Amino acid sequence: MSENTHAVSRPKRRLKVPFWAQIIAGLVLGVLLGWLARSQDLAWLVTTLDKVGGTFVQLLKLAVAPLVFFAILVSITNLRKVNNAARLASRTLLWFLITSLIAVVIGLAIGLLTNPGAGTGLTPKDGGKPESQGSWIDFLTGIIPTDVITPFTELNVLQIVFMAAVAGIAALAIGEKAQPVLTFSESVLELLQKALWWVILLAPIGTVGLIGRAIATYGWDLIGKYATFTADVYIGCALVMFGVYPLLLATVAKVSPVQFFKGAWPAIQLAFVSRSSVGTMPLTVKVVERLGVPREYTSFAVPFGATTKMDGCAAIYPSLAAIFVAQIFDIQLGLQEYLLIAFVAVVGSAATAGLTGATVMLTLTLSTLGLPLEGVGLLLAIDPILDMMRTATNVAGQAVVPVLVAARENILDRDAYRGASASPLEEDEPEVRDRAPEPVGATA
Template identity: 80%
Template sequence: MSASASATEAKPSSRIPKVPFWAQIVAGLVLGVLLGWIARSQDVAWLKETLIQVGGIFVQLLKLAVAPLVFFAILVSITNLRKVNNAARLAAQTLLWFMITSLVAVAIGITIGLLTNPGSGTGLTPADGKAPEGQGSWIDFLTGIIPTDVITPFTELNVLQIVFMAAVAGIAALQLGEKAQPILSLSESILELLQKALWWVIRLAPIGTAGLIGKAIVNYGWDLLGKYATFTADVYIGCALVLFGVYPLLLATVAKVNPLQFFKGAWPAIQLAFVSRSSVGTMPVTQKVTERLGVPKEYASFAVPFGATTKMDGCAAIYPALAAIFIAQIFDVQLGVKEYLLIAFVSVIGSAATAGLTGATVMLTLTLSTLGLPLEGVGLLMAIDPILDMIRTATNVAGQALVPVIVSAREKILDHTAYENASASPIDDPAEGRETEPEKAVVAAA
């Protein structure tokens, strides 16, 4: 062994140990709870304002990249299908499993709601609610897919319209073939640039976590949880059953792989989704962990962006089912089999309305309007929404990584060796196509 090689191998031991990203986020979570409690209990005005601003800035930075990221991710993902064998079959299988898992999730939500009666004994009344400023209806949903111009969807952050334009552009590029290659090369470069910039924002997640959690405690405190205790527990239990019950069962029985390895590989994306509350903001990490779980890159680059805008087991299945039952009980409205079937229908067909952004108000209003329930019920849930949105988004993102693994395994294109070793290396930069750790660079050069 040469002297230079010895020096290189000895160097890492002298460095300050790197704190894992998950540990940084946990530290931010604990710090946010502590600072929020201090700010609220001691009425520290400057600390309250600081937490609110830090949390708000972090979310705003995530949203800043959403519009262009969604457009170029969907465009590139559709054109990448030309590199995949049986692309149409893979796309159909992906959509089918999106629907199957959504149906299971909404069934769990309805069952939990019927067993626990979350709206009973809360002390809340119809007078406590207020109609939302914006709402969703089937007419709005269907007509709102097609934009009136190409600028407004980006300025108003209408993700559904952005997805529509990107899909049209992607299909047109496929039809043009080689003539569209310059545009595709430019789009791929812009997408990599956006992912790099978004990764810088993601690295701020520990600080953003402290601000967001602290902001929630400052604004709502712990007293609020009392009135919503059953409903909050229902949402967390429902998401946990899907996340740690249904998903592992599907992995073991359908994909025939070790569920524990899935969570080891997908955990960076799941934990980031929990604190950021944005499926789209987490998308670069979700795509990277999906690839490291052995899903072919060309297929993952289609399935993950598609899922980040349409696959919402937490926000579009479990939550609206429980919320509809909760609101119906507050307003003393009886729901029957027909209404529960409508909830399932809306969850499967209308999930794209959530659009991968923080919150699920549009999906909830779409569900309530379909059932004929008072939209004032949405106001009852707005205060508690940030606390619920964390587990909902984590469930969304886990499902977005799960389905490509299942489809790849069924189609026999899953790299089982990569899957079994998915947790061997951390996610340092989703925009990079190679490892960035110095130790790995040494091994590659040896």
């Protein structure tokens, strides 16, 4: 080999701050600014934080209606590309139900052990009826829209899901004649996901505003009154996210739970900050694909889960809230009521529809049990703080179930799963080698 061989210059690496580090930095800065605004009574800073956080959430919500419609439509039609599509869909729904049942049992157990409504100092007079409420009649009849425009203008996600499902099934029935519509829908979906991806990149800035406003507005005094209830919700969600899900991954899917969280953590973080399963959906889709779940199945399971799979908002939270409200109003709950809570959690979770907050699900639970709806007013003040952990749990479950089903059906790419530790916010690009490539003809 000649000594005069020209050295090949190495491409410079770009310094990239991991997405999780950006989010944590946003959380820390938000807490500091929120504390400063509250302690120094800086109204301008509170307003600024409110505008920053509100703008971020508004940008996420802007694409929700068309995103849900086209994601569900395309996901249903994509099932035609998957072998045993009906089996995959039914197994997905089954695991949604199983994990929701486990979550609600954990919520009830924690509530019975801790008595979250005792010693709070709150009374029925502190509550108030919500402006809107959920009922089984409204839930069942409200699925069908009166027209095709109102669900989009009023952001009724459940009705949008219904219309998208009908359109998707109709497209499957028509066959080749529907291909132009499907091609258009896939293009629009790609467009929406790209636009929403740009919004997701702003999450660290949005985090500063959302967390800062929460601290500046609520402080720590309010949390004190709800200390047990808040701890119950966070502990219950943590048990499901870091206990139940890893156990299922290890025993059912036979994969590493640690590797799952390495791959799924960016989506879980964004869900914690944004409090929106639907807003997090494009990132959830990407992390699930990187965990080795086939794209065709992912494009069905994740949108389906983002609108129906709510272990935090629809299982743990309403079960604890029902016990909390019953204790405040001095109402005794028996075995029948606890079974009803489990039933509502497993069957009615679609009522939350992936949006920020779980008031509809809570009112549905309370009305089914015959508990005073004024109890909702007791929990609205603390709801944003609780909703962060609830939504993170929702999204974790929406990522876990496709992995479970794919592993059980032997369609999980386990090599991809084991390597899913790179941040999904980095563009897919060829790796830059640590050393310069050897000249052609070089010998070892």
